[in-house]
Amino acid sequence: MNTQKILVTGGAGYIGSVLIGQLLHAGHEVRTVDNLSFGDDSLSAYMQNEKFELVVGDITNKDVCKKVVESVDSIVHLAAIVGDPACKQQPERATSVNRDGSRNILSAAQDVHIKRFVFASTCSNYGKMSDPDGYVDETTALKPISLYAELKVEFETILMNLKHTSIVPICLRFATAYGLSPRIRLDLTVNEFTKELALGRNLEIYGEQFWRPYCHTTDIARAIILVLKADEKIVSHKAFNVGDTNENYQKKTIIDLILKELPEAKNKVSYVAKEEDPRDYRVNFDEIKKSLSFEIEKRVPDGIKEYIDLIKSGTIIDPDSSTYKNV
Numbered sequence: 001m002n003t004q005k006i007l008v009t010g011g012a013g014y015i016g017s018v019l020i021g022q023l024l025h026a027g028h029e030v031r032t033v034d035n036l037s038f039g040d041d042s043l044s045a046y047m048q049n050e051k052f053e054l055v056v057g058d059i060t061n062k063d064v065c066k067k068v069v070e071s072v073d074s075i076v077h078l079a080a081i082v083g084d085p086a087c088k089q090q091p092e093r094a095t096s097v098n099r100d101g102s103r104n105i106l107s108a109a110q111d112v113h114i115k116r117f118v119f120a121s122t123c124s125n126y127g128k129m130s131d132p133d134g135y136v137d138e139t140t141a142l143k144p145i146s147l148y149a150e151l152k153v154e155f156e157t158i159l160m161n162l163k164h165t166s167i168v169p170i171c172l173r174f175a176t177a178y179g180l181s182p183r184i185r186l187d188l189t190v191n192e193f194t195k196e197l198a199l200g201r202n203l204e205i206y207g208e209q210f211w212r213p214y215c216h217t218t219d220i221a222r223a224i225i226l227v228l229k230a231d232e233k234i235v236s237h238k239a240f241n242v243g244d245t246n247e248n249y250q251k252k253t254i255i256d257l258i259l260k261e262l263p264e265a266k267n268k269v270s271y272v273a274k275e276e277d278p279r280d281y282r283v284n285f286d287e288i289k290k291s292l293s294f295e296i297e298k299r300v301p302d303g304i305k306e307y308i309d310l311i312k313s314g315t316i317i318d319p320d321s322s323t324y325k326n327v
C-alpha cells in the first residue's frame with residue numbers, strides 16, 4: 001500500500017502503541033486519539049517523529065471525533081473499555097465508550113469518506129464452545145456471555161451491515177494478547193501468570209482446563225497492517241479471527257510452559273475450583289492464513305521468556321501498580 005494517513009483510536013494502549021511503531025516504521029503518517037487512561041509514557045518514543053500526532057481526547061465526544069477523522073485515509077479503532085472485568089466494573093462507562101464512542105467515530109468517518117475502517121473485536125465473542133472437542137471459526141454463531149463481548153458483537157453487526165458506503169469495513173477478532181509493548185499489561189493470562197511466578201509468588205489457578213487462543217502484540221499489529229493493504233474484495237465486510245490454530249492453550253499448559261523456564265516455582269501453583277470466567281473456546285484461524293497468507297512470528301513460549309526477562313531485570317519498579325492493569 002502507498003503510505004497513508006492513519007487514525008488509530010486508543011493508540012496509547014497495549015496493542016495501539018505497538019501498532020503505531022509498526023505503522024511509522026512502514027512510513028505511514030499516524031494520528032492517534034486517546035484519553036490517556038493509562039498515561040502517555042507508551043507514546044514517548046514517537047513524540048519527536050514528525051509523522052506522528054497525538055490528540056488527547058475522548059471518543060464519547062462527537063466534536064473530538066469529527067476533528068480527528070479530518071484528512072485521514074483509514075481508521076483502526078482500538079479505543080475501548082477493554083476486557084470482561086473492566087466492563088463489568090463500570091458498565092455505564094463501558095456502554096458509553098464501546099457503543100456510543102464507536103458509533104461516533106464511525107459516523108464521523110462516514111462524513112469524510114475514509115477508505116478503510118478496521119475494528120478491534122475479540123474471540124471472546126464466541127463465548128463457551130458447545131462442542132468441547134471442536135473449534136469455532138468465523139462461521140460459528142457468536143454467543144457473547146459478557147457485556148464486553150455483547151458490545152463488540154453489537155458494533156460488529158453495525159459495521160458488517162454498512163451499505164451504500166465507499167468505506168471498506170473489516171472486523172478483526174483478536175485472540176487474547178500477550179507479549180511486550182510500550183504499554184505493559186500485567187493483567188492478561190500469559191503475562192500475569194509469568195509475572196507472579198517470576199516474582200516467586202504463590203499462584204492460584206481456576207478453570208485450568210479451559211481453552212483460549214493467544215497471540216503476540218506484534219503479530220496482532222502485523223495482522224492489522226495486512227488488512228489495511230489487502231485487496232478490498234478479500235477483506236470488505238469480513239470478520240477474521242487473528243491468531244494461529246496451534247496457539248490455543250488450556251491454562252494448565254501455559255503454567256507448564258512457564259514452569260519449564262522457572263522450575264523453582266513448581267510448588268507455588270495450586271489449582272482451585274471457581275466458576276468465575278466461564279469462557280472456553282478453541283479457535284480456528286485458517287481463514288486469515290488462507291485469504292491473506294498471515295503467519296504468526298511468535299508463540300506463547302516467546303512471550304513467557306519476554307516477561308521473565310522483563311520482571312527479573314527489575315525494569316518494572318512496581319509490578320503491582322494499577323498502571324499495568326485495566327481494572
Ligand SMILES: NC(=O)c1ccc[n+]([C@@H]2O[C@H](COP(=O)([O-])OP(=O)(O)OC[C@H]3O[C@@H](n4cnc5c(N)ncnc54)[C@H](O)[C@@H]3O)[C@@H](O)[C@H]2O)c1
Binds near residue numbers: 036058
Ligand atoms: N488485549 C487483548 O487481549 C485484546 C484481545 C481482543 C481484543 N482486544 C481489543 O483491542 C483493542 C485494544 O486493546 P488493548 O489491550 O490495547 O487495551 P488498552 O486498554 O491497553 O488500550 C485501550 C486504549 O484506549 C484508550 N481509551 C479508552 N477509552 C477511551 C475513550 N473514551 N476515548 C479515547 N481513548 C480511550 C485508553 O486510554 C487506552 O490507551 C480494544 O478494542 C480491545 O477490546 C484486545
